[in-house]
Amino acid sequence: MGENTKMTPAASKILETASHLFYWKGIHSIGVETIANEAGVTKKTLYDRFGSKDQLIVAYLKDRDSQWKNHLSNYSDHVPDEEPLQKILSIFDALENWLTTNNQRGCAFVNAFAELAEESHPGREVIIEEKKWLKQLFATYLKQLGLEHVDDIAERLLILHEGITVTYSMSLSKGIAAAKETANEIINANININN
CATH class of the missing domain: 1.10.10.60 (Homeodomain-like)
Structure with a gap:
């Protein structure tokens, strides 16, 4: 389709x-x-x-991706463009709501990636592209802050985001507040380096 x-x-x-x-x-x-x-x-x-079942899996992952991006935009669109730090932190706010309402069994993409071991499976591309998109979104906001090494910082934020997603569903995390605080610390440390 x-x-x-x-x-x-x-x-x-x-x-x-x-x-x-x-x-x-x-x-x-x-x-x-x-x-x-x-x-x-x-x-x-x-x-x-x-x-085929594989194409149904792709449709499932694309639909889930669309739902997540729409959910995320409901948070980030309310933050003024002049506040890129708040845009980044809004991603974690959106994630907190998402985890409590849509993700009780963990990240659908992480779960699917674990099951789709064959590298050529078309569903893997959807998953990888979603993670790349999120990293790029972090990088876009970091550039607006005027930071150097945005790809490295964006990768750290992606790892933080993914880590909290996995540990939250296992009840191993105290919640998004700690992840949001850590993201803020990472960004502010790099702002201080640039000044």
């Missing part, structure tokens, strides 16, 4: 069902027959709409 193609009601139901099952049960533990049965469609309809 093309990204710009409007989904039929059946395709929407298949994607919704697959998304729920893939996230909560795992990609490899769920077959197309289970997805079709749960969605109330035939396997033929599933294959007609998505072509």
Whole structure:
């Protein structure tokens, strides 16, 4: 299915069902027959709409990516462009809400990446591109702060973001406040170096 193609009601139901099952049960533990049965469609309809399980996985990951980016923009769009530090910190605010409402089983991308061991799987590209996008978003805001070595700092912020995502779902973290404070410290330390 093309990204710009409007989904039929059946395709929407298949994607919704697959998304729920893939996230909560795992990609490899769920077959197309289970997805079709749960969605109330035939396997033929599933294959007609998505072509293969791999393409359904790609659609699931792209949909999850779109949901995350929309969620994130609901936070960052409310911060004035003249406040790039607050834009960065708003990413952690968005993450906190996301983790408590959409991510009780951990990061869908991290979980999927662990399951999609074959390097050529098309779902891996979606996952890698999402992480690159987030690193670039951090770098964009860091450049607006006038910092040097933005790629290095952006990578540290990405690692912090990903680490809190994983540990939060395991109840090993005290929450986003510590990650947000650490991000602020990393950025301010680099602001002081540049001044």
